[in-house]
Amino acid sequence: MDFNKLxxxxxxxxxxxxxxxxxxAAEPDSVQGLYKNYIxxxxxxxxxxxxxxxxxxxVGIPIVGGTYRLGVGAGIVQMIVTYIVSxxxxxxxxxxxxxxxxxxxxxxxxxxALKSIAYAYTASWVASVLTLIGGLGLLVxxxxxxxxxxxxxxxxxxxxxCPQDKAGGxxxxxxxxxxxxSLILGFxxxxxxxxxxxxxxxxxxxxxxxxxxxxxxxxxxxxxxGQKAAEANKKMEAAKQSGDEQAQGKAAGEAAGAILGAVLxxxxxxxxxxxxxxxxxxxxxxxGMPRTSLEVERxxxxxxxxxxxxATYRKPDGGAxxxxxxxxxxxxxxxxxxxxxxxxxxxxxxxxxYEKTYHQNGRMIHEQWDKDxxxxxxVILGDRxxxxxxxxxVASIDALKAxxxxxxxxxxxxxxxxxVKKG
Numbered sequence: 001m002d003f004n005k006l007x008x009x010x011x012x013x014x015x016x017x018x019x020x021x022x023x024x025a026a027e028p029d030s031v032q033g034l035y036k037n038y039i040x041x042x043x044x045x046x047x048x049x050x051x052x053x054x055x056x057x058x059v060g061i062p063i064v065g066g067t068y069r070l071g072v073g074a075g076i077v078q079m080i081v082t083y084i085v086s087x088x089x090x091x092x093x094x095x096x097x098x099x100x101x102x103x104x105x106x107x108x109x110x111x112x113a114l115k116s117i118a119y120a121y122t123a124s125w126v127a128s129v130l131t132l133i134g135g136l137g138l139l140v141x142x143x144x145x146x147x148x149x150x151x152x153x154x155x156x157x158x159x160x161x162c163p164q165d166k167a168g169g170x171x172x173x174x175x176x177x178x179x180x181x182s183l184i185l186g187f188x189x190x191x192x193x194x195x196x197x198x199x200x201x202x203x204x205x206x207x208x209x210x211x212x213x214x215x216x217x218x219x220x221x222x223x224x225x226g227q228k229a230a231e232a233n234k235k236m237e238a239a240k241q242s243g244d245e246q247a248q249g250k251a252a253g254e255a256a257g258a259i260l261g262a263v264l265x266x267x268x269x270x271x272x273x274x275x276x277x278x279x280x281x282x283x284x285x286x287x288g289m290p291r292t293s294l295e296v297e298r299x300x301x302x303x304x305x306x307x308x309x310x311a312t313y314r315k316p317d318g319g320a321x322x323x324x325x326x327x328x329x330x331x332x333x334x335x336x337x338x339x340x341x342x343x344x345x346x347x348x349x350x351x352x353x354y355e356k357t358y359h360q361n362g363r364m365i366h367e368q369w370d371k372d373x374x375x376x377x378x379v380i381l382g383d384r385x386x387x388x389x390x391x392x393x394v395a396s397i398d399a400l401k402a403x404x405x406x407x408x409x410x411x412x413x414x415x416x417x418x419x420v421k422k423g
Contacts (some may be wrong), residue, residue, distance in 0.1 A: 006038060010126060013119050014147075018153050019361040024115055031094070031114055038089055039118050046128035047083035070328035091210035093117040093178050097160065106162035116159045119175075120152035149175050221233040271419035272298055272330025281412050282311040286321050286389075287403040289313035320393040322371075324402055327414070329385040330419070370396040377401055381409060382416030 059408050060334040075079040091114075098113035100106075128143030275296035284291050295301050298307040307328040314321045347356040353370040369375035377400035378388040387409065389400045 009038070009119075010042070010122055013151065014126070015124050017151055019179045021119075021155045021158040024119060024155070025112065029111055029115070031111055034111070034114050034118055035087075039087065039114075042122060042125040043086040043090065044083055045125050046086060049128045050082050051079040054283070064195045066201060081414045088115055089178065090114070090121065093174065096177055097156075097174055098174060100170065101160045101162065104156075104160075104162045104166040106156070107162035108168070110130075112159040116152060116155050117178075120148045120155060123148045123151060129386065166335070170286065197270075270305065270330045272307040273415065273418060275309065277309060277415070277418075278307055278326055278328065280407060282309055282324060283328055286311070286313040286406070287320075287325055287399060289315050289320070289322060295415035321393065322400075323386045323390040323392070324403075324407075325386075325390070327387065327388075329384055367397055374402060377404065379404065379409065381413040385412050387412070 009020075013024070094110060094114040094117055096109050097116050098110050101113070102106045123144040124141065127141050130140040149171060152174065154168050156162050156167045156170050160170070162170055196356075220242055275298050278296055279294075282291070282294055290313065293310050293312040296307070296308070296309040298305060307330060311324045311328045312321065314325065347358075348354060352372075353368070353375070355366075355368045357364065357366045358364070364380040366378040367375070373394055374390075374392040375394075375397050376390045377397060378386065380386055387404065387407070389403050391400045391403075394400065
């Protein structure tokens, strides 16, 4: 590894991007080479800085004073997670930028797409060092993120051969997806073991121009999403040929929605259950209390279907109250699957109560209880359905657990594949 060359590249892309992008685009390289010689090194900076900030130096607590310091063990885990997620987002953005290229008059090329996102991310990776100086560092990091968008805008015409007048829209779609995907991949945590295959190939120094991950790995699922982008592009040919800029913009938005839907759906297209299908799971009585209200609906925010059913239970003379809520995450079931796959367990206690998340019989369960007589008991079924009982004025968390015993949870879980279209 030539560190002098790396430092020169960082300096040039940040200070003289207009002249550096043509040089970058013309360089012979590979996906593995870019990871080995650039991405694996720079993407480590935010991870290391996060560890230093939270586990070594600590974070000051406003108003009350003092310093919060994350344990070294937990800090190391967080550092690894930050690093893996950063690598995953970079790889996935390569697939998306490559897949969207024809939509904006560009040419598909995975290596050039990876150059586009890697060098655009350089500003944020380098600026992460400044988060060690508190508020000012955060402002500089925000400025670096904005500058990264500008870098991507400058680079796309050179790397992906798109017309200059379409570079703005191309960059905008890519950045929006990058933000959303960063949030989603955060759920994956350290469980994205499929990245090991990519890293191993990068370090081996092979020079294939296209990297193909194991289809059964988490990274393979991300590659499948890239294929979704390519399929969406084919449907936009008519809009492109029409010469209608408004139609092209609409088509690009639909493509972004298709890709986002694939990510949230875990690679599948999912139609949430109809409201009437959820009604039978809201019983007339719950915990010995009659139902006093009922509400069911299905919505499609940003084209992603989600169904929700709610019911309230209370005795005529008042007193304790239970609220049952069942959510079919539908088009966003991929997030629930990632949360379950990450095996995120926690246990917190205070003088007022406790909160814990754990897995039992293949289900993720969340409990929260306050000594004032309120709390919630949540069960995730089939990586898709969220069943929650909220209570107030009840004796203990056991009352909430008992309320779920009479529900047909197995019947609901059996519907986990309803409305699912694979791939």
